[in-house]
Amino acid sequence: MKSFGALFLIVITGLTTSWYSLLVVTADKLGPGNLNSSVSFAGEDIVVHADEGLAARGKDVYLEMGCALCHTQQVRRPGYGGDLDREWGSRQAVPRDYLLQKNVILGNKRQGPDLSNVGARHDATWLYVHLFRPGINSEVTTMPDYSFLFEKKELDITPSSNALQLAGNDTIEEGYEIVPTKDAEALVAYLQSLNLDYDLPESRRVR
Ligand code: HEC
Structure with missing residues (x-):
C-alpha cells in the first residue's frame, strides 16, 4: 500500500510536469506574449x-x-532629421529600448519610413493589404509586393474570418479569397508590436 502511494505520486508529478511543459509553456510561446516587459536595470524597474x-x-x-x-x-532625436515631425514616433529611441531584444534591427537605409512605432500607426487590416500589394495604400511606392506570403483559396459558403479586405475586390478572381499564411500572420503581429508607447527616464514622450 505504501509503494502504491509513492507510485501514485510519481505518476501525478510526471503528468503535471508534461502538461505544464507541453501545453502551458508552448501556449505561452505561441500566444501574443508580453510585448512590453518590466526589467530590473541598474537597480530600477523599467x-x-x-x-x-x-x-x-x-x-x-x-x-x-x-x-x-x-x-x-531608430527614431532620431529632434535636431537630427525630422523623425518626430514626420510622426515616426513620439520620442527618440534610446539604447534601453533594445535591452530585451536578442537581435536588434536598427537598419541603416531609409527608403521607406522608420518602423519603430508602426504598430501605433496602422491596424492589422491595413498592414495585411500593404504587404500583399503596397501600391493599394500608397500611390507611389518602391516597396515590393509580398503577395507570396498569402494564399489564394477557393471561397467556401462563408468567407474565412482572416480573408484579405481589398477595396473593390478587383484583384481577386471571382469565387476565390486571399488569406494570410502563418508567416504573414507572424509578421503582422511583429509589426503591430512595434510601439515605443512608454516613457524612459532619459527619453520622455513629447506628444
Ligand atoms: C525596396 C525597399 C523596401 C523594402 C525591401 C520593404 N519596404 Fe516597406 N516601404 C518602402 C517604402 C518606399 C515605403 C513608403 C511608401 C509606401 O507606403 O509604400 C514603405 C512603407 C512601408 C510601411 C508603411 C509605413 C508607414 O509609416 O506608413 C510598412 C508597414 C512597411 N513598409 C513594411 C515593410 C515590411 C514588413 C517589409 C518586409 C516584408 C518591407 N516593408 C520591405 C520600401 C520598402
Whole structure:
C-alpha cells in the first residue's frame, strides 16, 4: 500500500510536469506574449519592448524578407532629421529600448519610413493589404509586393474570418479569397508590436 502511494505520486508529478511543459509553456510561446516587459536595470524597474510569442516569430520573417534593407527602427532625436515631425514616433529611441531584444534591427537605409512605432500607426487590416500589394495604400511606392506570403483559396459558403479586405475586390478572381499564411500572420503581429508607447527616464514622450 505504501509503494502504491509513492507510485501514485510519481505518476501525478510526471503528468503535471508534461502538461505544464507541453501545453502551458508552448501556449505561452505561441500566444501574443508580453510585448512590453518590466526589467530590473541598474537597480530600477523599467518597462521596455520585448519580442515574445507570435511577434518573436514575426521578427524572423522580417529578417528573412529583407525588410531591414529599406526600413530602420531608430527614431532620431529632434535636431537630427525630422523623425518626430514626420510622426515616426513620439520620442527618440534610446539604447534601453533594445535591452530585451536578442537581435536588434536598427537598419541603416531609409527608403521607406522608420518602423519603430508602426504598430501605433496602422491596424492589422491595413498592414495585411500593404504587404500583399503596397501600391493599394500608397500611390507611389518602391516597396515590393509580398503577395507570396498569402494564399489564394477557393471561397467556401462563408468567407474565412482572416480573408484579405481589398477595396473593390478587383484583384481577386471571382469565387476565390486571399488569406494570410502563418508567416504573414507572424509578421503582422511583429509589426503591430512595434510601439515605443512608454516613457524612459532619459527619453520622455513629447506628444
Ligand atoms: C525596396 C525597399 C523596401 C523594402 C525591401 C520593404 N519596404 Fe516597406 N516601404 C518602402 C517604402 C518606399 C515605403 C513608403 C511608401 C509606401 O507606403 O509604400 C514603405 C512603407 C512601408 C510601411 C508603411 C509605413 C508607414 O509609416 O506608413 C510598412 C508597414 C512597411 N513598409 C513594411 C515593410 C515590411 C514588413 C517589409 C518586409 C516584408 C518591407 N516593408 C520591405 C520600401 C520598402
